[in-house]
Amino acid sequence: MxxxxxxxxxxxxxxxxxxxxxxxxxxxxxxxxxxxxxxxxxxxxxxxxxxxxxxxxxxxxxxxxxxxxxxxxxxIANNKENISEERLESLSNELKPLVTEALVHGINEIKLHDLVSKIMKNIKEVE
Amino acid sequence: MEFTILFITILFISLIQIAAPFLVKRTVVFGVAIPYEQTNHPKVKQFKRRYAISTCFIALIVLLRFFILKQGSITETKLVLSGVVLPFVLILASLSLYFYFHYKTTKVKKSQHWFEGVKQVRVADLSVRLKDEMLPSVVHFIPVILTISIVGLTIHVFDQLPNQVPTHWGPNGQPDDFTTKSWMTVLNLPIMLFVIQIMFFGINAATKNSGIKLSATNINSAKRRQLNLRKYSSWFLLVVNILMTMLFSFMQLNLLYENLVSNSMLWITPLIFFILILGGSLILAIKVGSADSDLEGKVIIEETNQIEDVDEDQNWKGGLIYFNPNDPSVFVEKRFGIGFTLNFANPRGYFIIFLPIVIILLMSFTM
Known part of the structure; x- marks a missing residue:
């Protein structure tokens, strides 16, 4: 849906x-x-x-x-296969400013990990 | 006989007009979108009830009037004429009532601040088209085979036809108007039929490409309603196509071989036509009208929804005419009544519907 x-x-x-x-x-x-x-x-x-x-x-x-x-x-995306080098690099480029923003706002590594797990859970939970 | 047919027609139109507010989607009242949890609002129920009672009253008067006409000393032509005019009187009256309650509902909606501050969404099911049971559009080419055979036959016997060919038949099935034979006059009927068949193919194809609109507040019912509407209306369209083909073929055969088709056949074909169309519309109205409408009877969740469907009133002129340049759909479900209506902002619709009609009208006038 x-x-x-x-x-x-x-x-x-x-x-x-x-x-x-x-x-x-x-x-x-x-x-x-x-x-x-x-x-x-x-x-x-x-x-x-x-x-x-x-x-x-x-x-x-x-x-x-x-x-x-x-x-x-x-x-064509396959989550059972390993991500390609190029994809990983472009993902990391896109994530970088967001992670930076989080750091600027004083989020430490543990909190950031927590946040990512929460988001992942949220994506899977939505009906 | 004419009286019975016309009487049943008026009765049928009356029933559909009276039942309309209860057969349409619950979230659209007199062409006005309302939030899902307000479908049982006392004002909404009152408006629907008042509309039904008033329409019922007018229908009774019209039917009574028609019945009295029949009892009096009136010529058959006049009786038939009034039987044709009276349904329009009925439709016009119920349309006026519709507009009155459309206005009243709009006012209630405004005063109650419905849809204000609620998150409005549109939803789509990515797999819904796998469940779409519309007939493939190519089925409309099957009757075309008959049209081609009829054309072939006409060309074959053209030389043997008399110089004056009948072009109009009276109610008793006897020709009462003749024209000089030419390719145009002799092939007029099959060509018209072919245009109709192509139009039906176009309608089916365009409906298939049109949107399957779901409701965020009531996904399953909305899906059932949309899929039923698509399935049964495509079957209905095919039945009408076959009937049209039969009728036109009979008429053409009658033109080619004067006494091939007996008078009783000519008289009975339109009757079968009439019964099947009436029966078909009834099935369609029940199958579609029982899902996601007041007839569904499911208790509505009392809690306030956090989301609502997008309020699309601005795309519906008077709640009747859909004009949305963004929507690529050619046909969308009607807001008041059962069936489809055109998206008037989509030029494809004009091409599919009005072009064939103009061609047919031109052909019948130049004949």
Missing amino acids: LTVEPTSSIPIYIQLRNQVMEAIARGELSTGDTLPSVRALAADLGVNMHTVNKSYHELVSKEIIEIVPKKGAVI
Whole structure:
């Protein structure tokens, strides 16, 4: 189930991207599954097709899905395999400013670990 | 006979009009979106009751009027004419009532501050399309085979046709208007039929691509309603397509071979047509109207929801006309009544619906 909040300050395409990633993390979607077509998902949500297209592109650039001609958006991310070097590096680049921000606000390593575990638990718990 | 058919039609329209507020989604009252937990609000229930009673009253008057007309000394033509006009009187009256209660509901919604300060969301189920049981659009090409055979047959016997071909038949099934034979006049019916069949294919295909709108507050019921609507309306569309094909084929055969189809057949085909359409609409209304409506009868959770569906009133003009340029859907579920309505902001809809209608109208006028 995807939930988006149109009036939120977070753009819809980011919300959608995050929701798809969370669905994969929870195991609702797994490697090889196909996402609905851009038109179908946009119609279901009543949002612009460009919005859905943009979030699919984000997922492609994160190597989570792949656009296969005639099949659509197929999930290629595999949480049973080890993460590739490049992915790990790009993830660490994206995490860096956030970790820095946490440090700036005086969060120590233990608290940071706690925070990450809490977030992980939260992702898996959402029904 | 004409009286019975028209009487049943008016009765049927009356029942659908009276039942409409109870068959539509609970969260939309007279075209106005309301929060899920307010569906049992006393004002809401009162409005629905008042609408039903008033419509029922008007329907009784209309039916009585029609019955009295029949008793009096009135020509059959006049009786049929009033039988055609009276349903419109009924629809116009219930539409006025609809607008009155639409306005009243809007006022209550405003004064009660519904939807204010609540998180409004849209939801989608990524796997819902696997459960979609709509017929594939290509089924609408099966009747096209018959159209092609009819065209072939017409071309084959063209030389043997008389110079004056019938173009209009009276109520008794006898031709009462003739035109000089030409390719255009002889192929008029099959071409019209072909345009209709293509239109039905287009409607089915566009519905398939249209959104399956779910409700965050009541996901399962909303899903059942949407899937039923899609499934049964696609079956209904196919039945109508087959009936149209039969009717047009009979008419064409009658044009080609004057005495091939007996008069009783010509008379009985529209009757079967009528019964199947009425039965089909009834099944559709029950199957769709029993999910996620007042008829579902499930007790509503009393606690206040933390989330609500997005209040889409601004996309619905008068609660009847959907105009949302962002939504790629061509067809969406009606807010008042059972079935689909066009997204008037999507040009594809005009192409699918109005283009074929214009072609058919042009063809019937130039004939």
